[in-house]
Amino acid sequence: xxxxxxxxxxxxxxxxxEVLNEMLPYFTEQYGNPSSIYSLGSSAAKAVSTxxxxxxxxxxxxxxxxxxxxxxxxxxxxxxxxxxxxxxxxGKHIITSAIEHHGILKTFAYLAETGYSVxxxxxxxxxxxxxxxxxxxxxxxxxxxxxxxxxNEIGTIQPIREIGELARKNGIIFxxxxxxxxxxxxxxxxxxxxxxxxxxxxxxxxxxxxxxxxIRTGIKIKPFIHGGSQERGRRxxxxxxxxxxxxxxxxxxxxxxxxxxxxxxxxxxxxxxEQINGxxxxxxxxxxxERRLPNNVNFSFRFIExxxxxIMLDMKGIAAxxxxxxxxxxxxxxxxxxxxxxxxxxxxxxxxxxLSMENTREEIDAVVKAxxxxxxxxxxxxxxxxDYINKK
Amino acid sequence: MYTEKVMDHISNPRNSGEIENASGVGTVGNAKCGxxxxxxxxxxxxxxxxxxxxxxxxxxxxxxxSSIATEMVIGKTIxxxxxxxxxxxxxxxDGLPEVKVHCSLLAEEAIHAALWDYAEKNGIVIxxxxxxxxxxxxxxxx
Numbered sequence: 443x444x445x446x447x448x449x450x451x452x453x454x455x456x457x458x459x460e461v462l463n464e465m466l467p468y469f470t471e472q473y474g475n476p477s478s479i480y481s482l483g484s485s486a487a488k489a490v491s492t493x494x495x496x497x498x499x500x501x502x503x504x505x506x507x508x509x510x511x512x513x514x515x516x517x518x519x520x521x522x523x524x525x526x527x528x529x530x531x532x533g534k535h536i537i538t539s540a541i542e543h544h545g546i547l548k549t550f551a552y553l554a555e556t557g558y559s560v561x562x563x564x565x566x567x568x569x570x571x572x573x574x575x576x577x578x579x580x581x582x583x584x585x586x587x588x589x590x591x592x593x594n595e596i597g598t599i600q601p602i603r604e605i606g607e608l609a610r611k612n613g614i615i616f617x618x619x620x621x622x623x624x625x626x627x628x629x630x631x632x633x634x635x636x637x638x639x640x641x642x643x644x645x646x647x648x649x650x651x652x653x654x655x656x657i658r659t660g661i662k663i664k665p666f667i668h669g670g671s672q673e674r675g676r677r678x679x680x681x682x683x684x685x686x687x688x689x690x691x692x693x694x695x696x697x698x699x700x701x702x703x704x705x706x707x708x709x710x711x712x713x714x715x716e717q718i719n720g721x722x723x724x725x726x727x728x729x730x731x732e733r734r735l736p737n738n739v740n741f742s743f744r745f746i747e748x749x750x751x752x753i754m755l756d757m758k759g760i761a762a763x764x765x766x767x768x769x770x771x772x773x774x775x776x777x778x779x780x781x782x783x784x785x786x787x788x789x790x791x792x793x794x795x796x797l798s799m800e801n802t803r804e805e806i807d808a809v810v811k812a813x814x815x816x817x818x819x820x821x822x823x824x825x826x827x828x829d830y831i832n833k834k
Numbered sequence: 835m836y837t838e839k840v841m842d843h844i845s846n847p848r849n850s851g852e853i854e855n856a857s858g859v860g861t862v863g864n865a866k867c868g869x870x871x872x873x874x875x876x877x878x879x880x881x882x883x884x885x886x887x888x889x890x891x892x893x894x895x896x897x898x899x900s901s902i903a904t905e906m907v908i909g910k911t912i913x914x915x916x917x918x919x920x921x922x923x924x925x926x927x928d929g930l931p932e933v934k935v936h937c938s939l940l941a942e943e944a945i946h947a948a949l950w951d952y953a954e955k956n957g958i959v960i961x962x963x964x965x966x967x968x969x970x971x972x973x974x975x976x
Contacts, residue, residue, distance in 0.1 A: 747868050749893035753836075753844055766868060766893070775868065787865035787891075823850045823897065825861060825872040825889040 447760045447805045451645075451737055452594055452622060452796035457688070458647040464691040465649065468684035475680055477670065486683050493690025500697045501639065502630040503656050509673045510686050513653040514621035515545035516666070517640035518588075520677070521617045521655055522549045524663035525586055525638070526558060529615070533583025537561045537614075539571050539600075540781040542590055545640075546619055547777075550588075563589075568730035569598035569782050577608060586615045591623035591639075595765055595778040595794060596729030597738025599623065606635030615661060621645055621653075625696035626736055627704065637661050643685065647798075648692030652685035703799055707736035710797055710806065714739050717810040722817055728779060728792060737797040740765075742784060745827035746791045746820040754816040760809055765792040787826065836894060837928040843898035848905050851887045858955065860947025862966060863940050869896050871944040873904070877952055881912045888944070895934035899941040902926050912949055916963050918942065943967075 448456070468489065474482030476490050491505070498505040511517045526536060538550050540562045554560045561579040565571050571589055587609045592599045602618060609616035617638040620629055624639075625646035631639060639656040643649055657663055657676075669678025711734075715727060724744040743751070748764030755762055765776030766789070774780070775789035784792075795809065821827040836844070853874035863869040869892040876885035886908050888900040903923055907915040920938040924930060930938060947966035953959060 745891065747892050747896075750844065750897055753841075753894040757841075757845055786868070790865070790868040823847060823889060824891045825870050826865060826891045828852065828872075828889055 445759050447801075447809060449795040449797060449801065449805075449809060450761045450763050451798040452597075452794065453763055454644045454650065455647045455798055456800070457644075457649055458692060458695060460695060461648055461688045461691045465684040465688040468687050472683075476683060477672065477680065489687050490681060490683060493686045493693075496690040496694045497641070497654055500624075500629075500693050501656055502632055504659065506674070507656055507659055509655045509657060509677055510681055510689070511653040511655055511666070511677060512651055512682070514543075514619065514640050514642035514645075515653075517642070517653045517655040518543070518545035518619055519549050520663070520666040521638040521640060521657075522546065522586065522588060523553065524666060525615050525617070525661065526553050527664045528662040529585040533581070533585045534558045535561070535581050535584045536586040536588070537563060537576065537579050537584060538588045539563050539565060539590065541565050541569055541593055541595075541598075541778040542588070543594055543619055543621070546588055546590070559583075565598075565781055567783050568733070569593055569596050569728075569778070570730065570733065571600055571605070573601060573604055573608070576605065580608070580612050580614065584612065584614050586617060588617040588619065591618045591620035591629065592627070592735045592738075593729070593778060594622045595776055596740045596782065597622070597735035597796075598729045599627065599733045599735065602634045602636070609637075610635045622735060622738075625693065625700075626707070628700060631656055631658065638663075643689035643692055646692045646696045649685045649688045652682055652689045654689065704736045707797060707799065710801060710803070711736060711739055713803060714795060714797070714806045714810070717806065718813065721810055721814050725817075726788075728782065728784070739795040739797070740792060741795075742779070742788045742792045743817050744788060744791060745824045745830060746817060748790060748792050750820055751791075751793055751813070751816055754819070755809075755812060758812045758816075760812055762809075763794040763796070765794065766790045835931055836898070837930075839902075839927045840895065840898040840930065843901040843927070844894045847888075847897055847901040849885075849887045849901065849908070850889065852889065853885060853887050856948075858948040858950075858952025860944050860949070860951055860966060862943040862947050863892070865891065868892060869937065869940055871896065871900050871940050873900070873944040873948040875907075875948045875952055877912060883907050883910055883912065883915055892937065892940075893934070895930050895937040896940065898927060899923050899930075899937045900944065903941040903945055907945055912952065912960055915945060916949060916960060918945055 474486040476487035494505045621642045624641040637658045643652040728740040748766030779789035856874040857877040858875040861872040872889040874887045886904040890900040920942040923938040
């Protein structure tokens with residue numbers, strides 16, 4: 443697998459060597475339970491506390507406001523269900539956007555089944571939430587707004603500060619799923635007026651199975667797991683110490699020279715966009731060209747379907763992702779691509795390439811060459827393309 | 835996820851392309867669901883399928899089923915060709931993942947649609963052949 447070109451970093455990332463080295467002692471040497479009184483336990487507790495501080499620092503939060511979870515989806519579930527339940531006396535209206543991750547959307551759908559009223563705010567063609575519609579949706583009984591910091595498919599960065607202001611002004615809790623944004627762009631929970639924020643380790647070269655939830659001091663939330671006093675009694679169960687240590691280290695690495703790394707990624711990203719635009723006809727960039735995560739590229743290629751493109755890329759050793767129905771296991775293509783107004787057949791032909799600092803220009807050239815060849819091959823096989831050419 | 839045979843047909847699709855002045859053409863599926871298959875038939879005076887080509891917009895399974903279906907009907911009479919069922923296509927590919935089985939159905943329907951077109955053009959009846967239900971208009975997707 444050494445020759446693989448990995449451009450699916452929004453799906454997951456490779457654990458950094460420094461992260462792995464930091465974690466290893468906590469499996470076989472420092473294996474104590476952080477709740478135990480003896481020194482083996484307290485050194486594990488100290489390591490967890492260091493990780494908590496590393497993450498708090500990166501968000502401009504207090505370490506007592508950081509809770510470790512088993513991942514981004516758990517954080518999303520807990521934030522939404524935990525506050526919806528805690529604030530139900532105030533009201534049962536909750537708001538989110540049309541392009542959230544399923545960890546959010548399905549949790550909202552679950553609450554809708556149990557008697558909450560849900561508003562889904564539409565987005566424009568770039569995937570940016572319509573703030574005026576959000577403002578109109580607010581009612582006296584609205585208790586929660588949840589909007590992703592940046593979208594996982596098309597990379598669009600939301601006007602988080604404006605949403606935060608709106609929520610704060612109306613006394614509504616504001617949660618943001620920052621799983622994709624965290625470690626790529628600066629996040630300051632005070633500046634953005636965020637009350638809860640979901641993050642995940644494996645998207646930033648940390649291990650899988652570890653996430654975090656920032657909960658602002660004073661926010662009421664029901665415990666997610668009942669049991670011991672871990673995570674201030676709100677999420678019981680012995681923590682994943684090696685994973686948490688790895689998360690802390692990954693966070694510290696991501697935050698070091700963040701602006702410089704962002705600039706480098708943006709230049710790689712824009713080079714990739716430019717090359718695809720220049721080399722392959724009948725394509726469109728999905729998402730916004732400016733308000734976009736530094737590592738995200740998402741194109742639709744007309745007349746072809748995404749899964750066959752992915753399989754043929756895989757045959758050439760290239761790992762990528764698509765919003766086609768065939769990759770989602772349903773008949774509909776990605777809800778995000780439909781929400782930004784793409785017709786079904788164009789949404790089926792989407793390709794997401796997400797970069798990391800390890801990708802090079804040479805890899806980008808190889809990927810563009812491969813995509814160009816495969817798109818041409820698939821178009822020559824496509825009845826839609828045949829009809830298009832015949833009509834011309 | 836896919837068998838070796840499926841992967842082989844995806845990497846080297848057989849008989850993809852068009853047939854000019856085809857004896858019969860059938861198009862099934864729709865772009866909305868992400869699958870369109872078009873089958874071209876060249877049928878000789880003895881009602882034997884001399885050539886068959888396909889055009890497919892769809893996932894890997896859709897490409898593989900179209901590809902193998904063309905191989906399975908070439909050389910057959912039009913009456914035998916309707917016996918190329920989705921089950922036969924599935925078996926020939928050593929199976930498909932559960933969520934992709936509808937692709938093999940599409941291949942059967944595309945062949946039937948092309949045979950129907952041939953039968954209509956020639957004013958003949960092929961026993962057991964029903965009018966295709968999922969035939970889409972050529973321009974629906976634009």
